[in-house]
Amino acid sequence: MSDLTQTDEIALAKLEPILLRAKVETPVVTSFGTIPERAVLLVRAEDRDGAVGWGEVFGNFPMHGAENRAHLIRDYIAPVALAETWHSPAAAFAAMTRKTHIMTLQSGEPGSFAQAIAGVDIALWDLAARKAGAPLWRFFGGKRDAVPTYASGLNPSGFEDIVARKLAEGYNAFKIKIGFGREVDFAALTTMREMIGERALMTDVNQGWDLATAKDNWAPYSDFGLRWIEEPLPADRPISEWQALAAQPGSPIAAGENLLGDAQFDAHIEANVFGVVQPDMCKWGGFTKTLPLAKRIVAAGLTYCPHFLAGPIGVMSAAHCLAVAGGDGVLEIDANANPIRERLTGGLPGIENGIMSLPEAPGLGVEPDTAQLKEFAVN
Numbered sequence: 174m175s176d177l178t179q180t181d182e183i184a185l186a187k188l189e190p191i192l193l194r195a196k197v198e199t200p201v202v203t204s205f206g207t208i209p210e211r212a213v214l215l216v217r218a219e220d221r222d223g224a225v226g227w228g229e230v231f232g233n234f235p236m237h238g239a240e241n242r243a244h245l246i247r248d249y250i251a252p253v254a255l256a257e258t259w260h261s262p263a264a265a266f267a268a269m270t271r272k273t274h275i276m277t278l279q280s281g282e283p284g285s286f287a288q289a290i291a292g293v294d295i296a297l298w299d300l301a302a303r304k305a306g307a308p309l310w311r312f313f314g315g316k317r318d319a320v321p322t323y324a325s326g327l328n329p330s331g332f333e334d335i336v337a338r339k340l341a342e343g344y345n346a347f348k349i350k351i352g353f354g355r356e357v358d359f360a361a362l363t364t365m366r367e368m369i370g371e372r373a374l375m376t377d378v379n380q381g382w383d384l385a386t387a388k389d390n391w392a393p394y395s396d397f398g399l400r401w402i403e404e405p406l407p408a409d410r411p412i413s414e415w416q417a418l419a420a421q422p423g424s425p426i427a428a429g430e431n432l433l434g435d436a437q438f439d440a441h442i443e444a445n446v447f448g449v450v451q452p453d454m455c456k457w458g459g460f461t462k463t464l465p466l467a468k469r470i471v472a473a474g475l476t477y478c479p480h481f482l483a484g485p486i487g488v489m490s491a492a493h494c495l496a497v498a499g500g501d502g503v504l505e506i507d508a509n510a511n512p513i514r515e516r517l518t519g520g521l522p523g524i525e526n527g528i529m530s531l532p533e534a535p536g537l538g539v540e541p542d543t544a545q546l547k548e549f550a551v552n
């Protein structure tokens with residue numbers, strides 16, 4: 174299958190959010206705040222034949238946002254998804270979006286609804302591909318069964334043990350958080366270069382600079398040989414600011430995890446301001462919107478790199494999407510400890526020379542373990 178308009182019919186019997194949480198010893202530290210606990214919000218879709226599909230909803234931030242998204246699915250989105258028989262998950266996506274539109278305005282929460290719908294969409298595509306007996310990358314007409322990866326989410330200090338471990342595991346590209354002032358940032362970048370040599374190094378400012386600061390910083394930071402500098406500006410700064418920054422010599426700009434909707438992405442693609450575009454398919458769009466967007470990114474000569482930093486269902490969704498979209502993008506894999514990512518599905522596929530091979534099993538190719546679901550469940 175290479176288009177998104179027709180699959181076997183889907184008639185759902187059940188659609189439920191499943192919220193998991195895990196304590197971690199070391200919080201994830203970003204320039205906007207810390208993430209002291211790991212939340213993973215799954216979606217389980219079961220059709221009337223008993224086939225099951227899994228999705229994941231963005232749930233990193235704020236701390237208890239995942240609870241809210243779980244309620245949105247249960248109270249407002251599941252009734253729409255259960256009401257009809259669908260000729261494709263894309264048709265369900267369109268109906269869920271249309272029928273919750275006024276609610277998003279009334280609640281002032283278009284993002285929360287978009288995240289919840291994205292996770293449901295992923296579950297429906299997993300279900301459709303499983304029923305067809307094909308791994309999702311092949312179901313979507315993809316040719317690649319492996320994707321390059323990078324170890325992501327490194328804190329600005331205390332990362333040495335993690336980097337050493339990830340090097341030993343086979344990773345050969347790394348991303349570290351910056352935006353904590355030059356003294357802290359340069360110390361971290363210097364140590365990283367000492368540890369990883371010429372391997373690819375990326376950075377993430379997490380929207381922490383203004384234009385003047387970003388312009389001042391661009392050359393000296395780029396001198397560390399950075400493959401990209403991510404979200405140097407707040408995501409809602411006007412295109413003219415991104416153009417001014419993109420005109421600076423040095424590393425390419427990466428961004429996209431905090432854009433929402435085709436129009437926002439297409440405006441930035443057309444302006445050619447990002448070298449690397451990073452939609453998060455669990456935050457907006459699922460496969461229905463992200464896969465065509467990823468193909469537009471690659472067709473525009475830009476790099477598509479999926480953004481994602483939570484549980485294994487979301488990681489594998491991004492991996493399949495990247496495999497189908499093609500291009501020279503890399504899969505983001507959180508390097509921080511997260512027992513849910515590590516244990517829920519028996520671990521992600523291994524990395525060899527930076528490459529992850531995708532499973533041959535149908536759909537996403539991973540299955541949450543019932544005992545682990547119980548262990549991490551939030552009641």
Ligand SMILES: [Mg+2]
Binds near residue numbers: 377403430
């Ligand atoms: Mg980021």
